[in-house]
Amino acid sequence: EVHLVDSGGGLVQPGGSLRLSCSGSGFTFSDYAMHWVRQAPGKGLEYVSSISSIGGSTYYADSVKGRFTISRDNSKNTLYLQMSSLRVEDTAVYYCVKDSSDYIRFLSDYWGQGTLVTVSS
Amino acid sequence: EIVMTQSPASLSVSPGERATLSCRASQSVSSNLVWYQQKPGQAPRLLIYGASTTGRFSGSGSGTEFTLTISSLQSEDFAVYYCQQYNTWPPTFGQGTKVEIK
Numbered sequence: 001e002v003h004l005v006d007s008g009g010g011l012v013q014p015g016g017s018l019r020l021s022c023s024g025s026g027f028t029f030s031d032y033a034m035h036w037v038r039q040a041p042g043k044g045l046e047y048v049s050s051i052s053s054i055g056g057s058t059y060y061a062d063s064v065k066g067r068f069t070i071s072r073d074n075s076k077n078t079l080y081l082q083m084s085s086l087r088v089e090d091t092a093v094y095y096c097v098k099d100s101s102d103y104i105r106f107l108s109d110y111w112g113q114g115t116l117v118t119v120s121s
Numbered sequence: 122e123i124v125m126t127q128s129p130a131s132l133s134v135s136p137g138e139r140a141t142l143s144c145r146a147s148q149s150v151s152s153n154l155v156w157y158q159q160k161p162g163q164a165p166r167l168l169i170y171g172a173s174t175t176g177r178f179s180g181s182g183s184g185t186e187f188t189l190t191i192s193s194l195q196s197e198d199f200a201v202y203y204c205q206q207y208n209t210w211p212p213t214f215g216q217g218t219k220v221e222i223k
Binding site: 044045046047059061062095105106107108109110111112113114 | 153155157163164165166167170203205207210211212214215216217
């Protein structure tokens with residue numbers, strides 16, 4: 001059974017940094033592209049960042065480009081999102097999401113439980 | 122960016138009734154559309170993609186007009202449903218349709 005466990009969320013001040021992690025199990029982690037998708041409180045869904053199976057290709061939403069960095073360690077079955085220069089509008093639940101393909105297809109078939117990031121002074 | 126518009130924003134349906142949800146794209150996304158279901162306090166769950174059927178959930182459409190049909194609503198189907206296109210970068214979601222108990 002596919003399992004994605006997100007962690008690393010918390011309260012951070014504007015301008016601060018945070019690193020999210022996602023541990024995957026129940027599938028061959030290195031065979032699939034992965035994403036971070038966020039959902040602001042009471043709002044809809046937004047793809048934030050994506051990475052191909054071996055990390056050769058990445059994608060960033062315009063709203064986070066230059067501030068967030070996605071990476072993965074396939075030897076540890078772990079996905080990361082380094083977030084810096086955080087803004088109040090980055091407040092959201094961040095979901096780790098598995099793609100159905102090794103390339104960034106954006107057809108996502110499994111989601112983690114989410115980790116809440118709150119940016120506030 | 123392709124804008125996905127879902128209608129209605131909310132829908133009140135009695136258990137056992139049929140529900141029809143719509144999703145419209147601002148330009149063609151071919152058949153590259155997926156539907157997700159999200160229950161309160163839970164992560165979204167992949168429901169269906171393309172024109173296919175899973176149990177009582179059926180997806181149809183191509184180009185710019187898509188429909189999700191729930192043939193006979195069960196208590197566990199009351200949730201928010203999102204469509205998402207994956208034809209063109211960036212991928213975009215609709216704003217969601219909330220299906221409520223009547």
